[in-house]
Amino acid sequence: MRDRHSATEAHPLGPAERRVVERAETEGIELVRFLYVDHGGVIRGKATSRFRLSERLDSGIGHTVAMMAMNMLDQLQEVEHLGPVGEVRIVPDATTFVPLPYAPGAAAMLADLRQIDGSPWPACPRTFLREAIAALAEEGHAAVAAFEPEFTLGRRMPDPAGGLDRLVPADDSLCYATTGFDQAHDYTxxxxxxxxxxxxxxxxxxxxxGHGQQELSIRHAPAMRAADNHVIYRETVRGVASRMSMWASLAPKPLADQAGNGAHLHLSLWDPELRTNSFGDAEGRYGLSTTAYRFIGGLIAHLPALTALTCGSVNSFRRLAPRMWSSAYACYGMDNREAAVRICSPLSRNAEAAANLEIKPSDSSANPYLSLGAVIHAGLDGIRRELDPGEAVNVDPATLPEGTVPRLPATLDEALDALEADDVLMRALGPLRSSAYLAVKRSEARAFAAEDDSYELFHHFRVF
Known part of the structure; x- marks a missing residue:
């Protein structure tokens, strides 16, 4: 029987798709992975052979809708419209094609989840970010962003006591110490x-x-590319480690007694042509414009709910505690690494062009499309409502009298409660996406609450 998406029925390929097919042929690519990120923050996908690549660039690969109701433990949740009936297509973005250096003969593309007729699917995370970018464009802005990830490098070892595997860090180097450079050099x-x-x-x-902890940052990019880059980064960090018989984990807290791994989100707004930084103002307080302060106002107003999307796992909240430099407080400050929103002092001589914010409650267990999209919606709400963020907090908030600065949620369940009560973010997510996300994350909170710490640590360092 002929495939319903046969070559004769396919639409003609565009220039980007033709380049992908040509590269696959000339570079000996046998399998191409179509990747997406689910509501559990897990990178998943399917792969096409080179033989079917030209067809699948057009049709995508068939996929059950139920996968967007799967949590990080591969436990399927009951969500209306995300059960055994129904299908979507994993449709790749040809402009994201990359051969995988750690997987010879394979390549990957980031993908949208689309309905069978090709229209956007309301549970697609990449579509959510695209919608946020479009909403920002209506206000005359474009977002430029970069995730700043940390990860723990080591080896996955059996527990001598017969329990779950442990992550044994590759070194016990001190922070910024040159011994750490040396011991991780080959991998790096x-x-x-x-x-x-x-x-x-x-x-x-x-x-x-932390022991075995590495931080390697990459260049900022327009918002969609920044989220795509973070997926490629996560895949590469772990893929390279695997090829070297090592294990790398981007989990927020893979080792209970060591520093946690963040993925701080740096962001600025620009004009649509990316020529002028809308956040920069040489005459403004701390070099920021009115637009930047209104954006901060939106972030502060929505931070409790945002945390459910930027810190997307039970494990995330092990590191969101006072005096851990991970931002446990809903405030902003100039170069204050204990504030949730840090105004970054410029590294460039052109201070206006370099103006950017760092959102610190952010890690790699989050879906980067949902995380960045939600941050944009929150900041945009601040711009539209002209929200005042109040005064900057330029001391450690933990030194102030209790209650002076609001604490962020201390657990995933608290963050999910805040998200469910946030009309702006729930409306932006939409009914299907929000119900699925809440169901998936509530199920993770229940599952880990029923187990001990070793179970939580194992499953997070294994998955992220």
Whole structure:
């Protein structure tokens, strides 16, 4: 029987798709992965053979709708319209094609989840970010962003006592110490080459505070590309480690007694042509414009709910505690690393162009499309309503009298309660996406509450 999406029925390929097919042929690519991120924050996908690539660039690959109701433990949740009946298509974005240096013969593309007729599907995370970008464009702005991830490098080892596997860090180096550079050198060089081969420009690298902890940041990009880059980054960090018989985890807190792994989100708004930074104002307080302060006002107003999307796991809340430099307080400040929103002092001589905000309650267990999209919607609400963020907090909030600065949610359940009560973000997410996300995350909170700490740590370092 002929496939209903046969080559004769397919639409003619565009220039980007033709380049993908040509590259696959000339570079010996046998499998191409179509990747998406689910509501559990897990990167999933399917792969097409080179033989079917030209067809699948048009038709996508068939996929059950139920996968967007799957949590990070592969436990399927009951969500209306996300059960055994129904199908979507994993449709790749040809402009994101990258050969995978850590998987010879394979390549990947980031994908949308679309309905069978090709229209956007209301549970597609990439579509959510695209809608946020479009809403921002209506106000005359474009977002430029970068995630700043940390991860723990080590080896997955059996527990001598017969329990679940443990993550044993690759070193016990001190923070920024040169011994950390040396001990992770071979891995780091492989990682940098792999990232740059895929078009990700490496900016900075250093060994961080935790044992085996690394921080390697990449160049900012327009919002969609920034989220795509973070998916490629996550895949590459772990793929390179696997090829070297190591294990890398971007989980927020893979080791209970060590510093956690964030993925701080840096963001600025620009004009649609990306020529002028809308956040910069040389005459403004801390070099920021009125637009920037209104955006901060939106972030502060929605931070409790935002946390459910930017810190998307039970494990996230192990690191969101006072005096852990991970932002446990709903405030902003100039270079204040204990505030949820940090105004970054410029590294460039052109301070106006370099103006940006760092959203600190953010990690790699989050779906980056939902995370960045929600941040944009929150900030946009601040711009539209001209919200005043109040005074900057330029001391450690933990030193102030209790109640002076609101605490962020202390658990995933608290964050989900805040999200469910946030009309702006719930409306932006839409009924299907919001109900699925809440169901998936509530189920994770219940599952881990029923187990001990070792169960939580194992499943997070294994998955993220």
């Amino acid at each position: 060089m492989h990682l940098i080459r792999a990232l740059e081969t895929q078009g990700l420009r490496v900016e900075h690298y250093h060994p961080e505070l």
